[in-house]
Amino acid sequence: MTKKKLLIIGNGMAGVRTIEEILERNSHQYEITIIGEETYTNYNRIMLSNVLQKKMTVDEIVTNPLQWYEDNGITLIHHDPAIRLDPQAKQVVTADGQCIHYDKCIIATGSRSFILPIEGAELAGVLGFRTIDDTLQMIEQAKQYKRAAVIGGGLLGLEAAKGLVDQGMEVTVVHLEKWLMETQLNEPAGNLLKKDLEKQGIRFLMEKKTTRILGTSRVEGLEFSDGSTLEADLVIMAVGIRPVTGLAKDAGLHVERGIVVDDFMATSAADVYAVGECAQHNKTIYGLVAPLYEQGKVLADLLAHRPTDGYKGSTVSTSLKVSGCDLFSAGIIRESDDVKGIEAYNGLNNSYKKLFIRDNRIVGIVLYGDTSEENRYYKMLRNGTDIAALNPVTLLAAADEEAGASVAQWDDTDTVCGCNGVTKGTIVNAIHAQQLTSVADVVRCTKAGNSCGKCKPMIGELLSHVLGDKVALAPTGICGCTDLTRDDIVLQIHEKGLKTSKDVFRELGFRNAEGCSKCRPAINFYLNVTFPNEHQDEKESRYVNERMHGNIQKNGSFSVIPRMRGGKTTPQQLLKIAQVAEKYNVPLVKVTGSQRIGLYGVNKEDLPAMWEELDMTSASAYAKAVRSVKTCVGANFCRFGTQDSMGLGIKLEERYEYIDTPHKFKMGVSACPRSCVESGVKDFGVIGVENGFQIYIGGNGGTEVKEATLLTTVETEQEVIDLCGAMLQYYRKTGNYAERTAPWLERLGFEHVKSVLLNPEQSKALLAELDAAVAGKRKDPWTEIRSNEHKEQELYTVGRG
Amino acid sequence: MGTTQVKQKVFVANFAELPPRIGREIVVDGLKIAVFRLSDDRIKAIGGACPHKQGPLAEGIVAGEYVFCPLHEYKVSLIDGKVQEPDDGCVATYDTLVEEDKVYVLV
Known part of the structure; x- marks a missing residue:
């Protein structure tokens, strides 16, 4: 029997998700073809703002790699948009001229950023924020340009603005309305949000209507209806999205704002369906992920000949992916004759909540600052819980026991993943039936957590609840070459x-x-x-950095960062650095984040000669190893200083430099609790106090900021130095390669590490072990290479033909 | 009448100067070529710039018949120059020659 041909126009989240649902129901029923216009395979568009905010990479947001299409026998027509649909002949033509016949066709063309139809909208430097390519362009342009304007203070605009700040730009958000995210928030919440975002460096121009984009070839600024202007060399349009309906319209389908569908996602043409942001159901178009997935399920049931009640519309909820701005919004958030609100503002922690009530039932929620109760309220909203018995104070009061209870105590029918509508029962069943042992497994098998990812901690809790200790035993190989941990x-x-x-x-x-x-x-x-x-x-x-003893730069050049213990230097050193930088035409001389001087953009062949002329040693600023120790000026000069922080920093560096560690190991020594060197975010941080030294460990100022934890207070410098060595060796022995001390400490448990390091015998043994392990090995690599002509030639030669 | 392109024989290094699994870059008329001695002493030469972001392939980690670009870990075959999945692209490959312990690339 030949299979029916199923064709999906659109390779985005809604279309591919529908296919996944169909495959789950019956993997052999259809011969499936997907047409997509982008060059990427299916990816999670929601995560683009995380890519821009440097929290994730493009690779990480790809949900279905090519292999998935192959494994499921799906033909993918890539980077070749569909341009014509002929519902009579049941075929679709692509831009490259391919003609595909179908028995059933799903339109999932999604939407595009709406570009304001104003003068200058076509200038270079005006972008939407919708695709991987948009995001990569934003990242690329942020390197060359400084001032960005984001038009639109909605969800997407704010996430874009935060991302551009994280990319180092000065960002102004231009918003037409009186407060931010006006469709999801009311005025008080919108204003709190604005304050918090201002603290993160975003500027705002409110109630401004953009009338013109200025510039000749590239954008130079914006002009507003009141005649004022704003300088900008990058403009992001985030004023909304428009469903992509051209194909359907040309084919004669019934199209209003979106492609009109019935409760079974059927369009006005036979055997043609539409799902996602291009579809209009009951006068509504959804731009969020949860409704798209609900539609996909209905359509999958229909196409797989399963019983279905059809799609009844969705209640949507929103949160914002900007750290430090926790908000949650759902349902109806405007008061009216029959909708009344109760609200509470807590000035102590800047949090706000408002519930909208109709007929004793919650119909809308706005939470800002503290969203810990979103599940409790959202559950009441979805279930239509009668709240007549609760007085407003009880309702607004902090979570009672039941609401605060862990997900393990939830009912099986409660939803854990709002994006994908996955209930607790589904997850628990999958863990049992398919013997899942990791969050990643659960995500793969149930789809819970694969969209915004906010529920992953709850999935983790469920795993621990169901499996107990077995979770930790889940096999995860260190790389694709092995399953061994x-x-x-x-x-x-x-x-x-x-x-x-x-x-x-x-x-x-x-x-x-x-x-x-x-x-x-x-x-x-x-x-x-x-x-x-x-x-x-x-x-x-x-890795090349540790082989060449310089940090490789994006153009293949290297950095030269000489050691200056404790950040202390001399006029002679500075003169020499200046001479060498000038002689070798070093493109960039910069003071580094850890108080050293870096020469950047050096040719590989020049490295040994520059080291020779500098006659300084390497600061290991490229290695997974003990790094520079940052210090403040300390008691010798500072009127607040209680200890000689610089002296201790120099001693620490001297004692442990050139020791390899699982990941970089950064230290800081401050001479008083003002902690000018930010000891609280160092792997090993010291703060001098009147009676000694506080030692903090496991801090990290990087991707995920982690505050260091106070290990102990000791009286003498020698104790600081010895404890540092003990920690280094324990980290070396138990750390995963490429694991910083913060996750290491979390994995082992602070109390455990503390008990080891503060046990005098264990600590002493670790230090002795470290000294034995590195004896004779702590050598400056630059000096070694300079003294070994053979090595120099082997590594630093570039042949010229 | 067809034309035969005459290939240039470019000296890279003495065989002993090439440590196994550490690349050597040569530049021929502005063209970057990465030359490798594999663990089994075969000599392989491919285009020196990764098709992704022009990373210097000569500086990558060599494993078996592949090199991993040092910038973003694209995995490139030293045999046919193809970038391995999930990424795609390819670099040129060049014939190599070892004569009297001298290593040459034919360009």
């Missing part, structure tokens, strides 16, 4: 006495005989730590 590998290195990477790969059955770029540096590190004397460090397994 770091612990398995290190254990076997010990047990089998493996002394080379080659042995590890062979004995432990790695799928690739020489590993890959992920496991090679890791295995080399584990071998170095386990058998410091027997294992020969493998240069060919070091």
Whole structure:
């Protein structure tokens, strides 16, 4: 029997999700073809703002790689938009001229950013924020230009604005209305949001109507209806979206604002359906993900000949992906004759909540600042709970026991993932039936958590609840070459006495005989730590930075950052650095984030000669190793200083420099609790106090800011230095390669690490072990290479043909 | 009448100067070529710039018959120059020659 042909126009979230639902119901029923105009496979558009805010990479937001299409026998017509639909002949033609016949067709063309039809809208530097390409362009342009204007203070505009701030731009949001996100928030909440975003560096021009975009070839600014202007060299249009309906309209389908569909997602043409942002159901077009998925389920049931009640419209809820601005909005948020509100504002923590009530039932929710009760209220809203028994104070009061209870206590019918409409029962069943052991597994099998991801912690809780300790045992290989974990590998290195990477790969059955770029540096590190004397460090397994002793830059050039212990330098050093920088035409001289001077953009061939002329040592500013120690000027000069922070910083650096660690290890020493060097976000931070030194560990100022935890207070410098060594060795022995101390501390548990480090015997043993492991190895690599002509030639030659 | 392009034989290094699995870049008329000695002593040469963001492939980690670009870990075959999935693209490949312990690339 030949299969029916199912064609989907649109390779976005709604279309592909519908296909996934169909495949789940019956994977053999249709021969499936997807037509997409973008160059990427299906990705999670919601996460684009995380890419812009540097929280995720493009690779991470791709939900279905090419393999998925292959595995499911789906033909993907890529980067080739459909241009004509002929419902009579039942065929679709693409821009490249391919003609595809179908038995059933789903239009899922989504929407585009609405570009205001004003003068200058076509100028270079005016972008929408809708696709990976838009996002990459924004990231690229943020490198060259400084001032961005975002037109539109809605959800997307604000996420774009925050992202551009994170990309280093000065950002002004221009908004037509009186307050931000006016469709989701009321005025008080909108104003609180504005204040918080201003603190994050975003500027606002409210109640401004943009009438013209200024500029000749590239955008130079905006002009408003009141005649005022704003300078800008990048403009993001985030004033809304417009359904893509051209194809349907040309084919004669009934189209209003969107493609009109009935409760079964059927359009006015036979065997043609529409889902997602291009579809208009009951006068409504949805621009959020949850409704699209609900529509997809209905259509999948229909196409797989399963019973379905049809689509009845959706209640939507919104949250904003900007850290520090927790908000939640759902349902009807305007008061009217029959909708009344009760609200509470807490000036102490700047939080606000308002519930909208009709006939004793919650019909709308606005929460700002504290969203911990969103599940409680949203559940009441969806279930239509009668709240007559609760007085307003009880309703607004902090969560009672039931509401605060963990997800484990929820009913099976309660929704955990709002985006994908996945209930607790579905997740628990999947964990049992398919023996799932990790959050990633659950996401893959149930789709819960694969959109905005906010519910992943709850999925984790459910896993622990169902499986108990087994969760931790979930096998996760360190890379694609093996299913073994770091612990398995290190254990076997010990047990089998493996002394080379080659042995590890062979004995432990790695799928690739020489590993890959992920496991090679890791295995080399584990071998170095386990058998410091027997294992020969493998240069060919070091990442280029650690092989060349400079940080590789985007154009293939390198950086030269000489060591200045404790950040202390001399006029002679500065003169020399200046001379060398000038002689070698160094494109950029910059003071680094950790108080050193960096020379950037150096050719590989020039490295050894520059090191020679500088006659300084390497600051290891490129290595997974002990880094520079940042210090404040301290008691010798500062009127607040209680200790010689600079002196201690220099001693720490001298004592532990050139020691490899699982990831970079940053230190700071402040001379008083004002903590000018930000000791509270260092892997090892010291704060001098009158009677000694406070030691903080596990802080991180990077991707995820983590405050360090106070380990202890000691009296002498020597105690600080010894504790640092003990921590270094414990981190080296137990850390996963590329794991910073913050997640390491979280994984091992602070109390555990504390008990080890503060146990005098264990601490002493660790320090001795460290000293033995690195004896004779803490050498300046620059000096080594300068003194070894052979090595220099081997590594730093570029052939000229 | 067809024309035969005469290939240029470009000296890279003495064989012993090329450590296994550490690349060597050569520049021929402005063209970057990355030359590698594999673990089994075969010599392979491919275009030196990754098709993604022009990362210097000569500086990448070499595993088996592949090199990983140091900038964003694109995995490139040293045999046919193809970028491996999930990424795509390719770089040129060049014939190599070892004569009397001297390594050459044919360009």
